[in-house]
Amino acid sequence: MSSIRADIAIVGGGAAGVAAAIAAARKGASVVLIDRIKNIGGLASNAEVGTICGLYRFEKSSRFHFNVGMFAKEFAMELQVRSNSAPQLDQTGLSYLPYSAQHFSQLCLDLLQEEGVECQVAEVVGVEAENGKITGLILVRDEGKLQLDVQAVVDASGVSRISKILHLPLIETQFLQSASQVFTLANVPFENERNLSLVVLKALRKGVLSGELEETEDRLYLVPGSLDAGRVALKVTVPATMEEDVSKLDLKNRAVKVIHHLMEFLKSHESAFAEIELESVAPVVGVRVGDRPVGKHVLSDLDVLECRKHTSSIARGNWPMEIWSQAKRVEIRHLIEGDYYDIPAECLVTNLAENLYFAGRCISSSDNAIASARVIATCLQTGYAAGILAVGRAEGRSLNDCVEEIQREQFGE
Ligand SMILES: Cc1cc2nc3c(=O)[nH]c(=O)nc-3n(C[C@H](O)[C@H](O)[C@H](O)COP(=O)(O)OP(=O)(O)OC[C@H]3O[C@@H](n4cnc5c(N)ncnc54)[C@H](O)[C@@H]3O)c2cc1C
Numbered sequence: 001m002s003s004i005r006a007d008i009a010i011v012g013g014g015a016a017g018v019a020a021a022i023a024a025a026r027k028g029a030s031v032v033l034i035d036r037i038k039n040i041g042g043l044a045s046n047a048e049v050g051t052i053c054g055l056y057r058f059e060k061s062s063r064f065h066f067n068v069g070m071f072a073k074e075f076a077m078e079l080q081v082r083s084n085s086a087p088q089l090d091q092t093g094l095s096y097l098p099y100s101a102q103h104f105s106q107l108c109l110d111l112l113q114e115e116g117v118e119c120q121v122a123e124v125v126g127v128e129a130e131n132g133k134i135t136g137l138i139l140v141r142d143e144g145k146l147q148l149d150v151q152a153v154v155d156a157s158g159v160s161r162i163s164k165i166l167h168l169p170l171i172e173t174q175f176l177q178s179a180s181q182v183f184t185l186a187n188v189p190f191e192n193e194r195n196l197s198l199v200v201l202k203a204l205r206k207g208v209l210s211g212e213l214e215e216t217e218d219r220l221y222l223v224p225g226s227l228d229a230g231r232v233a234l235k236v237t238v239p240a241t242m243e244e245d246v247s248k249l250d251l252k253n254r255a256v257k258v259i260h261h262l263m264e265f266l267k268s269h270e271s272a273f274a275e276i277e278l279e280s281v282a283p284v285v286g287v288r289v290g291d292r293p294v295g296k297h298v299l300s301d302l303d304v305l306e307c308r309k310h311t312s313s314i315a316r317g318n319w320p321m322e323i324w325s326q327a328k329r330v331e332i333r334h335l336i337e338g339d340y341y342d343i344p345a346e347c348l349v350t351n352l353a354e355n356l357y358f359a360g361r362c363i364s365s366s367d368n369a370i371a372s373a374r375v376i377a378t379c380l381q382t383g384y385a386a387g388i389l390a391v392g393r394a395e396g397r398s399l400n401d402c403v404e405e406i407q408r409e410q411f412g413e
Pocket of ligand 1 (some may be wrong): 011012013014016017035036037041042044047049050051052053054122123124126156157158159161172174179180227234235285286287288359360361362374375376377379
């Protein structure tokens, strides 16, 4: 098996992994970022989720007040320019930034290239560790196996892959956050998203009441900011239950079946939709939450809902908990208006592997807390912080020192 070495390995090239790689490289480390999917950006690119949530403070009166670390803010501002988009506010006072998936991916690539990060298209299948310290990763590429010797690892895999390989304790998901599939329709004769949403929802409710649609088939949502020149992106909840062990391929097949069923229904029951066409289906089905590791602190429901502050804060959460169940349409549990919660550095580290750091959807958190902290703006922040922690700790600095550096550089504190 051939081998290479790097100071820091980042597992996962989603929002969190990309931010971690950039942070570590900016601190002078040699960095290898690994993702099994060639198109960089994770769910934000490949599930085409379409909006960055969690950038702005939850305030109904003053709009679009950034309340995130500097990197997340600069990333969003550049993406906004490239996507030719603008922040939007919904009826409940939540603001978000629509973006194009292609631009998200390209921006990630440009930044990684600028910082000299090496990207490997590979699956991480093994971890080598000695005395509670990771020494290397085993990657599988098309060309064969590769050993990567490292000083520290950031797990930004979205599914806690490294913790699972190391058999570290996990917080197992207790309830199913439904998966969704994004798809794009063409020939949609609407210019106003709110009107379009209302017409779609009314038609689907009628279908459910008449028995022509299944009870769960009204779980269709517009991707905000996506309506443009007769094209619109929508996301549909994929039917599955907690008891089923459904593969991603199965989920995808189910999603495509529901999409075709809904399209046929809308075409034949609503004259405005007679000409709609399915333009594309996002390459990756959107699975919202996986198991998380048990870190030194587990971000709790009350940390989020009571907007608790922590002295070791490395990121700010501005987004509510979103509970996507099969039983009803999405349920939103809001933060305190005008406030935000802190994510402490202890959610990114464990006592059980001294050079392992968690980022994005893999931070140590309860089921409900991650239902808020998984949004892209928060993933960018926890990712960036994990990159700085990985380098600083590898250089022998204390956690507190690294936290102070993050607070100074990212939040001007
Ligand atoms: C349907 C849906 C809609 C959403 N809508 C929004 C929204 O509107 N706004 C918002 O802000 N957020 C939204 N989110 C949440 C947000 O998109 C994700 O939580 C966030 O993008 C996750 O980023 P991440 O970097 O933590 O993980 P991911 O984006 O999941 O990246 C992890 C990467 O790791 C790679 N990987 C995993 N295991 C391995 C391995 N063993 N070897 C190599 N690579 C590996 C994967 O291929 C993946 O690319 C939505 C999520 C879903 C599912």
